[in-house]
Amino acid sequence: MFIVGLTGGIATGKSTVVEMFRDYGIPVIDADVIARKVVEPGKKAWYQIKEAFGDSVFHESGELNRQVLGDIIFENVEKRRKLNEITHPEIYKEMFWAAVRCFFQGHQFVIMDLPLLFETGHMLDYIYKIIVVTCEEDLQLQRLMERMNMSESRAKKRISAQMSLNTKCEQAHFVIENSGSLDDTREQVVRVVSILKSSRHQWKLRLIAGLFCSGIVSLVVWLGTRSYFHNKIASNSR
Known part of the structure; x- marks a missing residue:
């Protein structure tokens, strides 16, 4: 079994592409889903975040307030680095065991959805092929503003905090352009699946x-x- 890394930018439509891969029976290990699990109340990372960031980043129920924490780390590079130091080891540990399970289930390959694949660089040595999901800049901004219900200035700040899409595309083996229709995106996914399945x-x-x-x-x-x-x-x- 080999690992295919899938990444892109915020609001480029990675989730849509991920569901298309799942439609073709390809297992996907989603870093964002695992990231939510490792910060659940009582988990190791939950306690570490509480110690590092205080009670203000939590709801009264004890659950992490992701929006408040997101605003903090996108404003402060050091705090973003601190959060990554807390969560990333736990996330990668969970992803490793998920990959092991896929291996013993006999899958040819697995897709790891890694939003910060290039920014952290931690998984690059283990990945055979890289897929980048991209879209037009104006569309990305519009999607983010609508999805997060945020102002244009805040949305631009979120986007600029990540590596540029052009730089990511230059380092990818496959680029899926997600600015058009769903049918157009699906055709691109089908081509990528066909190539990956033909690999030995x-x-x-x-x-x-x-x-x-x-x-x-x-x-x-x-x-x-x-x-x-x-x-x-x-x-x-x-």
């Missing part, structure tokens, strides 16, 4: 994994046999 890369990885597992089993058998004969010799010498 997963067999190389499964061979390596198989050899590794065989080596572990052989080592266990050898140690067991060695221990058995050692005990038998010790017993006969008494």
Whole structure:
């Protein structure tokens, strides 16, 4: 199994593209979904955020107020870095185990939806191919303002806090332009799925994994046999 990274910019329509991949039976591990889980009340990251940012970023129910926290970290680079230091290890740990489950389920590849794939760089060494979802700048701004019910100035600040879409597209293996109709976007997804399914890369990885597992089993058998004969010799010498 190999890993395909999917990223883009805020409000470029990644969620729409993700659902299209799921329609074709491709497993998707969503970093945003996992990010919400790791900050649930009582989780390790929840306590660390409370200590670092105080009670003001939480609702009375104890749940994280993502909008308030989002405003804080987009205004302050150091606080954004601090939040990433708290949440990212927990997120990547959950994503790792999700990928392991997909591997043993026999999937050819898995898509990891990583909004900050390039910004953090943490997963780049493990990803075989990269997909970037992009759209026209004016459309991105409009979508964000409508989705988050925010002013144009705040929306622009959110967008500018991320790496530019052009830079991301330059580093991608596939670019899905999501400015047109849903049918147009789906056609692009179908082409990407077809190319990925034709890849033989997963067999190389499964061979390596198989050899590794065989080596572990052989080592266990050898140690067991060695221990058995050692005990038998010790017993006969008494």
